[in-house]
Amino acid sequence: MEKRSTIVLYLTWILGVQLLPCILQAQEVHPRFEQYRFVIPTCVFQDSLGFLWIGTEVGLYRYDGYRFRQYTTSLNDSSALSDLWVTDIDRDRRGNLWIGTYGGNLNYYDQRTDRFVHFSHMDVWTIVTDDDGSVWLGTKDRGVVNLALDSLRNPHFR
Numbered sequence: 001m002e003k004r005s006t007i008v009l010y011l012t013w014i015l016g017v018q019l020l021p022c023i024l025q026a027q028e029v030h031p032r033f034e035q036y037r038f039v040i041p042t043c044v045f046q047d048s049l050g051f052l053w054i055g056t057e058v059g060l061y062r063y064d065g066y067r068f069r070q071y072t073t074s075l076n077d078s079s080a081l082s083d084l085w086v087t088d089i090d091r092d093r094r095g096n097l098w099i100g101t102y103g104g105n106l107n108y109y110d111q112r113t114d115r116f117v118h119f120s121h122m123d124v125w126t127i128v129t130d131d132d133g134s135v136w137l138g139t140k141d142r143g144v145v146n147l148a149l150d151s152l153r154n155p156h157f158r
Helices: 002-023
Strands: 043-046 052-056 059-063 068-071 086-091 097-101 105-110 115-121 124-129 135-139 144-149 155-157
Touching: 043 086, 052 086, 052 097, 059 086, 097 124, 105 124
Parallel strands: 086 124
Antiparallel strands: 043 052, 052 059, 059 068, 086 097, 097 105, 105 115, 124 135, 135 144, 144 155
16 A cells, blocks of 8 residues: 555656646746837936936937837927036926036926927036025036026026
8 A cells, every 4th residue: 555655746747847838838028128229318307296307418308107208409409408418307396396407507397398498508417406496416517406496487597
């Protein structure tokens, strides 16, 4: 009886471990990779709505979790991004996005209209916002600059 249970156990092991995987095949997987044409990101920022903003040397991308939207420059549209090379992204205490560019302007992104407003022509390398509502810029030629905003129509630099 003991010999019989040993044979049954051995046959079960052979069928279960050795032959069953050969008989049963796993579901075939066909991974799908999508390719996006942007170079190495220069900066990445997640806004209060959950969008992921990716700055590159060839434009600004917004990722909503499903697809990318690209923002670029346009000679015929003054409300487009001022320059392709995005250097930094930050938001102020009101949730407004500020985008710095190399060779362009400081850009304010208006989420309501999906447009950009341009401020002062300078190469902006770094943007830092403080709790007082000021926007601090690290620039190539002018050093550290403070943008005090009474309103978007009346900005002044210090």
